[in-house]
Amino acid sequence: xxxxxxxxxxxxxxNRLSGVILAVFLIPHFFSLYFIGDAARYExxxxxxxxxxxxxxxxxxxxxxxxxxLNGIRLILLEAGAPTRxxxxxxxxxxxxxxxxxLISIPHMMWGAR
Amino acid sequence: MDKxxxxxxxxxxxxxxxxxxxxxxxxxxxxxxxxxxxRTKEFTDGSLTFRxxxxxxxxxxxxxxxxxxxxxxCQTLAGDMPELVVFEPLPAFPVIKDLVVDMExxxxxxxxxxxxxxxxxxxxxxxxxxxxxxxxxxLDSIRCILCACCTSSxxxxxxxxxxxxxxxxxxxxxxxxxxxxRGGKARLDxxxxxxxxxRCHSIYNCVEACPRDIxxxxxxxxxxxxxxxxxxxxxx
Ligand code: FES
Numbered sequence: 001x002x003x004x005x006x007x008x009x010x011x012x013x014x015n016r017l018s019g020v021i022l023a024v025f026l027i028p029h030f031f032s033l034y035f036i037g038d039a040a041r042y043e044x045x046x047x048x049x050x051x052x053x054x055x056x057x058x059x060x061x062x063x064x065x066x067x068x069x070l071n072g073i074r075l076i077l078l079e080a081g082a083p084t085r086x087x088x089x090x091x092x093x094x095x096x097x098x099x100x101x102x103l104i105s106i107p108h109m110m111w112g113a114r
Numbered sequence: 115m116d117k118x119x120x121x122x123x124x125x126x127x128x129x130x131x132x133x134x135x136x137x138x139x140x141x142x143x144x145x146x147x148x149x150x151x152x153r154t155k156e157f158t159d160g161s162l163t164f165r166x167x168x169x170x171x172x173x174x175x176x177x178x179x180x181x182x183x184x185x186x187x188c189q190t191l192a193g194d195m196p197e198l199v200v201f202e203p204l205p206a207f208p209v210i211k212d213l214v215v216d217m218e219x220x221x222x223x224x225x226x227x228x229x230x231x232x233x234x235x236x237x238x239x240x241x242x243x244x245x246x247x248x249x250x251x252x253l254d255s256i257r258c259i260l261c262a263c264c265t266s267s268x269x270x271x272x273x274x275x276x277x278x279x280x281x282x283x284x285x286x287x288x289x290x291x292x293x294x295x296r297g298g299k300a301r302l303d304x305x306x307x308x309x310x311x312x313r314c315h316s317i318y319n320c321v322e323a324c325p326r327d328i329x330x331x332x333x334x335x336x337x338x339x340x341x342x343x344x345x346x347x348x349x350x
Contacts, residue, residue, distance in 0.1 A: 001205055001269075001272050002182065003179075003182055003205060003267065003269075003319075004181075004182035004183050006317070006318065006319055006322055008317040008319060009269060009319060011317075012269065012315050012316075012317045075316055078316055078331075079316060079335045079338060079339075080335075080339075081339075084318065084321055084329050084332050087316070
């Protein structure tokens with residue numbers, strides 16, 4: 001279906017994609033929690049999460065959580081009765097707020113002490 | 115002002131698949147695209163098929179996809195369009211010929227939400243009066259002309275043809291909000307469920323497409339809240 005991409009449709013696609021990614025992410029997440037059996041394993045898992053690749057993936061994860069969560073708040077507000085004419089403003093606000101939080105977190109997420 | 119009308123054509127008696135055809139059209143900036151279509155049919159190709167009746171944005175017949183968006187051909191000025199104007203039939207409905215689609219699936223959805231006033235109370239001697247405040251609540255939704263611009267623009271409807279769609283939900287909200295109507299509960303039951311109001315993902319394509327500037331999604335959100343309340347109370 002070729003149709004002009006509107007802000008709302010873009011927000012919807014973003015929400016769907018991030019939602020699917022987060023749902024899939026939960027599976028390995030629970031597994032890694034489950035395998036923390038003793039102190040040694042805990043250390044091993046912690047070291048694994050401290051590698052640059054995993055640190056970057058966690059940063060990406062934060063980005064996806066922010067996109068999904070903030071847009072979710074936008075939708076809740078709109079469906080609870082916030083005026084429709086604000087839907088685009090809300091979307092760009094949510095997106096910029098998310099980008100800002102992500103930017104501020106880069107130093108800590110990538111190089112901060114663990 | 116010279117325009118190229120690129121029209122997606124399909125004649126079920128001749129074509130296996132849709133094909134594109136270009137027509138050069140001369141239009142003044144204050145003429146409507148519909149004028150160009152009518153002229154093309156009259157002077158260039160009599161087989162070009164499209165619907166139109168009022169030519170004044172009141173009947174909803176001339177809804178089609180123009181430059182990637184559902185809208186009324188009779189309400190779109192040539193001056194607001196680029197040189198190349200692309201015409202396609204309304205998305206998501208079966209094409210009958212050229213720009214004419216089968217609207218039956220659309221009207222079925224409208225009919226399914228009891229689109230009429232329900233009131234069994236004894237008839238008053240004159241009309242059923244409404245206060246200006248009560249009337250204000252339905253002022254937006256009563257302007258719908260059933261053109262299907264909203265429903266055809268809705269990504270949820272593209273994916274789920276059983277979904278009632280924005281137009282039918284606006285029609286339901288129009289009566290739910292009407293102070294004279296007593297069919298509220300039954301109508302709310304009709305718009306709840308997997309293919310009802312809750313299916314809406316607040317994408318707002320309908321609001322952007324509506325030629326009457328109806329705040330469609332606001333009406334769907336009202337139905338969402340009322341059906342939710344009714345569901346929580348155990349549908350008494
Ligand atoms: S012809 Fe009636 S709405 Fe366009």
